[in-house]
Amino acid sequence: MLLKGKNIVITGAGRGIGKAVAIACAKEGANIGLTSRTVEELNNTKKEIEELGIGVKVIVKTANIIKYEEVAEIFKMFHDELGLLNGIIANAGASGRWASHEFDSEKFSQIINVNILGVFNTFKAAYLYLKKDDKKEKARFLITGSAAYPNAMPQFAAYTASKYGVVGLLKEFVLEYKRENITFNMILPTMVDTKLLRGKKAGDGNKPDNMMHPFELNEYYIFVMSDDANRVNDELISTNDFQVVKNIINETPSEKRKNWEAFSKILEEKAPKVHSNVKKQKKLVEFFLNRTN
Ligand SMILES: NC(=O)c1ccc[n+]([C@@H]2O[C@H](COP(=O)([O-])OP(=O)(O)OC[C@H]3O[C@@H](n4cnc5c(N)ncnc54)[C@H](OP(=O)(O)O)[C@@H]3O)[C@@H](O)[C@H]2O)c1
Numbered sequence: 001m002l003l004k005g006k007n008i009v010i011t012g013a014g015r016g017i018g019k020a021v022a023i024a025c026a027k028e029g030a031n032i033g034l035t036s037r038t039v040e041e042l043n044n045t046k047k048e049i050e051e052l053g054i055g056v057k058v059i060v061k062t063a064n065i066i067k068y069e070e071v072a073e074i075f076k077m078f079h080d081e082l083g084l085l086n087g088i089i090a091n092a093g094a095s096g097r098w099a100s101h102e103f104d105s106e107k108f109s110q111i112i113n114v115n116i117l118g119v120f121n122t123f124k125a126a127y128l129y130l131k132k133d134d135k136k137e138k139a140r141f142l143i144t145g146s147a148a149y150p151n152a153m154p155q156f157a158a159y160t161a162s163k164y165g166v167v168g169l170l171k172e173f174v175l176e177y178k179r180e181n182i183t184f185n186m187i188l189p190t191m192v193d194t195k196l197l198r199g200k201k202a203g204d205g206n207k208p209d210n211m212m213h214p215f216e217l218n219e220y221y222i223f224v225m226s227d228d229a230n231r232v233n234d235e236l237i238s239t240n241d242f243q244v245v246k247n248i249i250n251e252t253p254s255e256k257r258k259n260w261e262a263f264s265k266i267l268e269e270k271a272p273k274v275h276s277n278v279k280k281q282k283k284l285v286e287f288f289l290n291r292t293n
Pocket of ligand 1: 011012013014015016017018035036037038041063064065066091092093094114144145146147188189190191192193194195196197
Protein backbone atom coordinates (compact mmCIF):
# COMPACT_ATOMS: atom_id res chain seq x y z
CA MET A 1 0.00 0.00 0.00
CA LEU A 2 1.50 3.29 -1.13
CA LEU A 3 -0.44 5.68 1.12
CA LYS A 4 -0.84 3.67 4.31
CA GLY A 5 -1.81 5.87 7.26
CA LYS A 6 -1.72 9.13 5.32
CA ASN A 7 -4.56 11.60 5.83
CA ILE A 8 -5.85 13.00 2.54
CA VAL A 9 -8.70 15.45 1.93
CA ILE A 10 -10.32 15.56 -1.51
CA THR A 11 -12.66 18.33 -2.67
CA GLY A 12 -15.29 17.55 -5.28
CA ALA A 13 -15.25 13.96 -4.03
CA GLY A 14 -18.92 13.16 -4.54
CA ARG A 15 -18.65 12.10 -8.15
CA GLY A 16 -16.43 12.04 -11.22
CA ILE A 17 -12.66 12.35 -10.85
CA GLY A 18 -12.74 13.20 -7.13
CA LYS A 19 -14.79 10.11 -6.29
CA ALA A 20 -12.52 7.79 -8.31
CA VAL A 21 -9.40 9.28 -6.74
CA ALA A 22 -10.84 9.09 -3.21
CA ILE A 23 -11.56 5.37 -3.63
CA ALA A 24 -8.11 4.81 -5.15
CA CYS A 25 -6.34 6.61 -2.27
CA ALA A 26 -8.34 4.60 0.26
CA LYS A 27 -7.35 1.36 -1.51
CA GLU A 28 -3.74 2.44 -0.96
CA GLY A 29 -4.41 2.74 2.77
CA ALA A 30 -5.11 6.47 3.22
CA ASN A 31 -7.68 7.89 5.61
CA ILE A 32 -9.93 10.14 3.60
CA GLY A 33 -11.79 13.42 4.09
CA LEU A 34 -14.50 13.89 1.46
CA THR A 35 -16.17 17.18 0.63
CA SER A 36 -18.54 18.81 -1.87
CA ARG A 37 -22.01 20.38 -1.47
CA THR A 38 -24.04 17.17 -1.94
CA VAL A 39 -24.10 14.92 1.12
CA GLU A 40 -25.87 12.02 -0.67
CA GLU A 41 -23.08 11.78 -3.25
CA LEU A 42 -20.39 11.99 -0.56
CA ASN A 43 -22.11 9.26 1.44
CA ASN A 44 -22.12 7.06 -1.68
CA THR A 45 -18.36 7.54 -2.04
CA LYS A 46 -17.94 6.75 1.65
CA LYS A 47 -20.10 3.63 1.33
CA GLU A 48 -18.07 2.36 -1.64
CA ILE A 49 -14.87 2.82 0.35
CA GLU A 50 -16.27 1.12 3.44
CA GLU A 51 -17.45 -1.83 1.34
CA LEU A 52 -13.81 -2.45 0.39
CA GLY A 53 -13.29 -3.51 4.01
CA ILE A 54 -9.85 -1.89 4.29
CA GLY A 55 -10.61 -0.23 7.61
CA VAL A 56 -9.47 3.30 6.71
CA LYS A 57 -11.29 6.27 8.26
CA VAL A 58 -13.66 8.17 5.97
CA ILE A 59 -15.03 11.55 7.05
CA VAL A 60 -17.75 13.39 5.12
CA LYS A 61 -18.27 17.18 5.42
CA THR A 62 -20.22 19.47 3.12
CA ALA A 63 -19.16 22.99 2.19
CA ASN A 64 -19.56 25.40 -0.66
CA ILE A 65 -15.97 25.80 -1.78
CA ILE A 66 -16.45 29.48 -2.65
CA LYS A 67 -17.45 30.35 0.94
CA TYR A 68 -14.30 30.63 3.01
CA GLU A 69 -16.02 30.33 6.41
CA GLU A 70 -17.58 27.02 5.43
CA VAL A 71 -14.29 25.69 4.06
CA ALA A 72 -12.37 26.80 7.17
CA GLU A 73 -14.91 25.05 9.39
CA ILE A 74 -14.73 21.70 7.60
CA PHE A 75 -10.93 21.68 7.56
CA LYS A 76 -10.94 22.23 11.31
CA MET A 77 -13.29 19.23 11.59
CA PHE A 78 -11.15 17.09 9.26
CA HIS A 79 -8.16 17.88 11.47
CA ASP A 80 -10.09 17.15 14.67
CA GLU A 81 -11.15 13.75 13.33
CA LEU A 82 -8.12 12.68 11.29
CA GLY A 83 -5.17 14.57 12.78
CA LEU A 84 -2.61 16.49 10.71
CA LEU A 85 -3.19 16.28 6.97
CA ASN A 86 -0.59 14.78 4.62
CA GLY A 87 -2.27 15.70 1.38
CA ILE A 88 -4.97 17.90 -0.11
CA ILE A 89 -6.47 17.32 -3.54
CA ALA A 90 -8.14 20.55 -4.67
CA ASN A 91 -10.36 19.04 -7.31
CA ALA A 92 -13.83 20.65 -7.07
CA GLY A 93 -14.65 22.31 -10.37
CA ALA A 94 -17.40 23.75 -12.53
CA SER A 95 -17.83 24.45 -16.22
CA GLY A 96 -20.34 25.82 -18.73
CA ARG A 97 -20.46 26.17 -22.48
CA TRP A 98 -21.69 29.24 -24.35
CA ALA A 99 -20.27 31.55 -27.00
CA SER A 100 -18.55 34.41 -25.18
CA HIS A 101 -21.02 37.06 -26.38
CA GLU A 102 -23.86 34.99 -24.94
CA PHE A 103 -22.12 33.90 -21.72
CA ASP A 104 -24.15 34.98 -18.68
CA SER A 105 -21.89 37.12 -16.48
CA GLU A 106 -23.17 35.56 -13.25
CA LYS A 107 -22.43 32.09 -14.57
CA PHE A 108 -19.02 33.28 -15.71
CA SER A 109 -18.09 34.53 -12.27
CA GLN A 110 -19.49 31.39 -10.59
CA ILE A 111 -17.17 29.19 -12.69
CA ILE A 112 -14.17 31.44 -12.06
CA ASN A 113 -14.99 31.39 -8.35
CA VAL A 114 -15.29 27.63 -8.00
CA ASN A 115 -12.16 26.94 -10.07
CA ILE A 116 -9.87 29.65 -8.66
CA LEU A 117 -11.28 31.06 -5.41
CA GLY A 118 -12.24 27.49 -4.44
CA VAL A 119 -8.62 26.34 -4.75
CA PHE A 120 -7.42 29.42 -2.86
CA ASN A 121 -9.96 28.83 -0.06
CA THR A 122 -8.95 25.18 0.12
CA PHE A 123 -5.29 26.03 0.59
CA LYS A 124 -5.93 28.89 2.99
CA ALA A 125 -8.18 26.73 5.17
CA ALA A 126 -5.94 23.64 5.01
CA TYR A 127 -2.61 25.39 5.63
CA LEU A 128 -2.84 25.36 9.43
CA TYR A 129 -3.51 21.62 9.47
CA LEU A 130 -0.89 20.40 6.98
CA LYS A 131 1.79 18.10 8.33
CA LYS A 132 4.86 20.08 7.34
CA ASP A 133 7.37 19.17 10.05
CA ASP A 134 9.30 16.57 8.05
CA LYS A 135 11.23 17.27 4.86
CA LYS A 136 11.30 13.53 4.15
CA GLU A 137 7.51 13.45 4.14
CA LYS A 138 6.35 16.78 2.77
CA ALA A 139 2.70 17.80 2.72
CA ARG A 140 1.12 17.68 -0.74
CA PHE A 141 -1.17 20.24 -2.29
CA LEU A 142 -2.38 18.87 -5.61
CA ILE A 143 -4.72 20.76 -7.91
CA THR A 144 -6.87 19.30 -10.68
CA GLY A 145 -6.20 21.68 -13.55
CA SER A 146 -7.14 20.94 -17.15
CA ALA A 147 -5.68 20.52 -20.60
CA ALA A 148 -7.63 23.75 -21.31
CA TYR A 149 -4.30 25.12 -20.06
CA PRO A 150 -2.47 25.68 -22.36
CA ASN A 151 -4.96 24.67 -25.08
CA ALA A 152 -7.92 27.06 -24.93
CA MET A 153 -11.27 25.58 -25.96
CA PRO A 154 -13.84 27.60 -27.94
CA GLN A 155 -17.04 28.43 -26.01
CA PHE A 156 -15.46 27.67 -22.64
CA ALA A 157 -14.32 31.22 -21.85
CA ALA A 158 -14.82 31.04 -18.09
CA TYR A 159 -13.44 27.53 -17.77
CA THR A 160 -10.36 28.22 -19.89
CA ALA A 161 -9.69 31.51 -18.09
CA SER A 162 -10.06 29.78 -14.71
CA LYS A 163 -7.71 26.95 -15.62
CA TYR A 164 -5.10 29.46 -16.83
CA GLY A 165 -5.66 31.44 -13.62
CA VAL A 166 -5.19 28.50 -11.32
CA VAL A 167 -1.77 27.86 -12.88
CA GLY A 168 -0.85 31.38 -11.73
CA LEU A 169 -2.12 30.52 -8.25
CA LEU A 170 0.03 27.37 -8.18
CA LYS A 171 3.12 29.42 -9.17
CA GLU A 172 2.34 31.87 -6.38
CA PHE A 173 2.06 29.08 -3.79
CA VAL A 174 5.34 27.53 -4.98
CA LEU A 175 7.17 30.83 -4.50
CA GLU A 176 5.58 31.85 -1.22
CA TYR A 177 6.06 28.51 0.53
CA LYS A 178 9.38 27.42 -0.94
CA ARG A 179 10.96 27.26 2.51
CA GLU A 180 8.23 25.02 3.91
CA ASN A 181 7.76 21.29 3.55
CA ILE A 182 4.86 21.52 1.11
CA THR A 183 4.86 20.54 -2.56
CA PHE A 184 2.47 22.07 -5.08
CA ASN A 185 1.60 20.24 -8.28
CA MET A 186 -1.18 20.03 -10.84
CA ILE A 187 -2.67 17.29 -12.98
CA LEU A 188 -3.91 18.50 -16.38
CA PRO A 189 -6.46 15.93 -17.59
CA THR A 190 -7.93 15.93 -21.07
CA MET A 191 -11.54 14.88 -21.59
CA VAL A 192 -12.98 12.66 -18.85
CA ASP A 193 -16.40 10.97 -18.73
CA THR A 194 -17.98 12.95 -15.87
CA LYS A 195 -21.05 15.08 -15.25
CA LEU A 196 -18.97 18.23 -15.80
CA LEU A 197 -18.35 17.22 -19.42
CA ARG A 198 -21.25 14.91 -20.31
CA GLY A 199 -24.01 15.96 -17.91
CA LYS A 200 -26.51 13.21 -17.14
CA LYS A 201 -24.94 10.96 -19.80
CA ALA A 202 -21.76 10.59 -17.70
CA GLY A 203 -20.93 6.93 -17.11
CA ASP A 204 -23.63 5.64 -19.50
CA GLY A 205 -21.13 3.40 -21.32
CA ASN A 206 -21.32 5.44 -24.54
CA LYS A 207 -18.41 7.80 -24.02
CA PRO A 208 -16.38 8.64 -27.13
CA ASP A 209 -13.17 6.57 -27.49
CA ASN A 210 -10.93 9.57 -26.95
CA MET A 211 -12.49 10.30 -23.54
CA MET A 212 -10.96 8.84 -20.36
CA HIS A 213 -12.77 7.01 -17.58
CA PRO A 214 -12.28 8.89 -14.28
CA PHE A 215 -10.39 5.90 -12.83
CA GLU A 216 -7.74 6.19 -15.57
CA LEU A 217 -6.44 9.24 -13.68
CA ASN A 218 -6.02 7.48 -10.34
CA GLU A 219 -2.35 6.61 -10.73
CA TYR A 220 -1.36 10.25 -11.29
CA TYR A 221 -2.91 11.28 -7.98
CA ILE A 222 -1.55 8.28 -6.08
CA PHE A 223 1.93 9.02 -7.40
CA VAL A 224 1.89 12.66 -6.26
CA MET A 225 0.57 11.65 -2.82
CA SER A 226 3.14 8.83 -2.47
CA ASP A 227 6.63 8.94 -0.96
CA ASP A 228 8.08 8.60 -4.50
CA ALA A 229 7.02 12.19 -5.21
CA ASN A 230 8.44 13.79 -2.05
CA ARG A 231 10.70 16.03 -4.14
CA VAL A 232 8.32 16.55 -7.04
CA ASN A 233 7.29 20.20 -6.91
CA ASP A 234 5.91 22.84 -9.28
CA GLU A 235 5.00 20.28 -11.94
CA LEU A 236 2.13 20.51 -14.40
CA ILE A 237 1.47 16.90 -15.34
CA SER A 238 -0.16 16.50 -18.75
CA THR A 239 -2.16 13.29 -19.08
CA ASN A 240 -1.92 13.72 -22.87
CA ASP A 241 1.86 13.40 -22.72
CA PHE A 242 1.72 10.54 -20.26
CA GLN A 243 -0.81 8.63 -22.34
CA VAL A 244 1.84 8.57 -25.08
CA VAL A 245 4.44 7.49 -22.50
CA LYS A 246 2.18 4.68 -21.25
CA ASN A 247 1.47 3.45 -24.79
CA ILE A 248 5.18 3.35 -25.58
CA ILE A 249 5.93 1.55 -22.28
CA ASN A 250 3.37 -1.11 -23.23
CA GLU A 251 4.88 -1.72 -26.66
CA THR A 252 8.51 -1.77 -25.40
CA PRO A 253 10.12 -5.13 -24.55
CA SER A 254 10.69 -5.45 -20.80
CA GLU A 255 14.53 -5.50 -21.03
CA LYS A 256 14.42 -2.04 -22.65
CA ARG A 257 12.14 -0.49 -20.06
CA LYS A 258 13.91 -1.53 -16.87
CA ASN A 259 14.58 2.05 -15.80
CA TRP A 260 14.44 5.66 -17.00
CA GLU A 261 17.95 5.53 -18.53
CA ALA A 262 17.05 2.60 -20.78
CA PHE A 263 13.51 3.73 -21.58
CA SER A 264 14.45 7.38 -22.15
CA LYS A 265 16.31 6.50 -25.36
CA ILE A 266 13.30 4.66 -26.77
CA LEU A 267 10.94 7.47 -25.81
CA GLU A 268 13.21 10.11 -27.36
CA GLU A 269 13.37 8.14 -30.59
CA LYS A 270 9.63 7.47 -30.84
CA ALA A 271 8.20 10.70 -29.41
CA PRO A 272 10.87 13.41 -29.16
CA LYS A 273 8.47 16.20 -28.17
CA VAL A 274 6.86 14.14 -25.40
CA HIS A 275 10.34 13.07 -24.24
CA SER A 276 11.34 16.69 -23.96
CA ASN A 277 8.11 17.55 -22.08
CA VAL A 278 8.36 14.70 -19.54
CA LYS A 279 12.08 14.34 -18.92
CA LYS A 280 11.80 16.68 -15.92
CA GLN A 281 9.04 14.38 -14.66
CA LYS A 282 11.08 11.20 -14.92
CA LYS A 283 9.97 10.15 -11.40
CA LEU A 284 6.46 9.69 -12.77
CA VAL A 285 7.76 7.85 -15.84
CA GLU A 286 9.65 5.55 -13.43
CA PHE A 287 6.48 5.09 -11.40
CA PHE A 288 4.64 3.88 -14.52
CA LEU A 289 7.65 1.72 -15.53
CA ASN A 290 7.69 0.05 -12.10
CA ARG A 291 3.97 -0.62 -12.22
CA THR A 292 4.33 -2.26 -15.65
CA ASN A 293 7.45 -4.32 -14.90
N1 LIG B 1 -14.33 15.99 -16.92
C1 LIG B 1 -13.34 16.47 -17.63
O1 LIG B 1 -13.29 16.28 -18.86
C2 LIG B 1 -12.24 17.24 -16.98
C3 LIG B 1 -11.09 17.50 -17.72
C4 LIG B 1 -10.06 18.21 -17.15
C5 LIG B 1 -10.18 18.65 -15.85
N2 LIG B 1 -11.32 18.40 -15.13
C6 LIG B 1 -11.40 18.92 -13.77
O2 LIG B 1 -11.65 17.86 -12.88
C7 LIG B 1 -12.21 18.36 -11.67
C8 LIG B 1 -13.35 17.47 -11.26
O3 LIG B 1 -14.37 17.55 -12.24
P1 LIG B 1 -15.21 16.31 -12.77
O4 LIG B 1 -14.96 16.23 -14.22
O5 LIG B 1 -14.99 15.14 -11.93
O6 LIG B 1 -16.69 16.91 -12.62
P2 LIG B 1 -17.96 16.49 -11.74
O7 LIG B 1 -18.23 15.05 -11.87
O8 LIG B 1 -19.01 17.45 -12.12
O9 LIG B 1 -17.48 16.76 -10.24
C9 LIG B 1 -17.28 18.05 -9.76
C10 LIG B 1 -17.19 18.01 -8.25
O10 LIG B 1 -16.96 19.34 -7.76
C11 LIG B 1 -17.93 19.66 -6.77
N3 LIG B 1 -18.27 21.08 -6.77
C12 LIG B 1 -18.70 21.84 -7.79
N4 LIG B 1 -18.99 23.09 -7.37
C13 LIG B 1 -18.73 23.11 -6.03
C14 LIG B 1 -18.87 24.09 -5.02
N5 LIG B 1 -19.31 25.33 -5.29
N6 LIG B 1 -18.52 23.78 -3.76
C15 LIG B 1 -18.06 22.53 -3.46
N7 LIG B 1 -17.93 21.56 -4.38
C16 LIG B 1 -18.27 21.84 -5.65
C17 LIG B 1 -19.15 18.81 -7.18
O11 LIG B 1 -20.02 18.59 -6.09
P3 LIG B 1 -21.34 19.44 -5.76
O12 LIG B 1 -21.88 19.95 -7.06
O13 LIG B 1 -22.20 18.46 -5.06
O14 LIG B 1 -20.88 20.53 -4.86
C18 LIG B 1 -18.49 17.53 -7.62
O15 LIG B 1 -18.23 16.69 -6.51
C19 LIG B 1 -12.60 19.81 -11.98
O16 LIG B 1 -11.64 20.67 -11.42
C20 LIG B 1 -12.54 19.87 -13.49
O17 LIG B 1 -12.26 21.16 -13.98
C21 LIG B 1 -12.35 17.69 -15.68
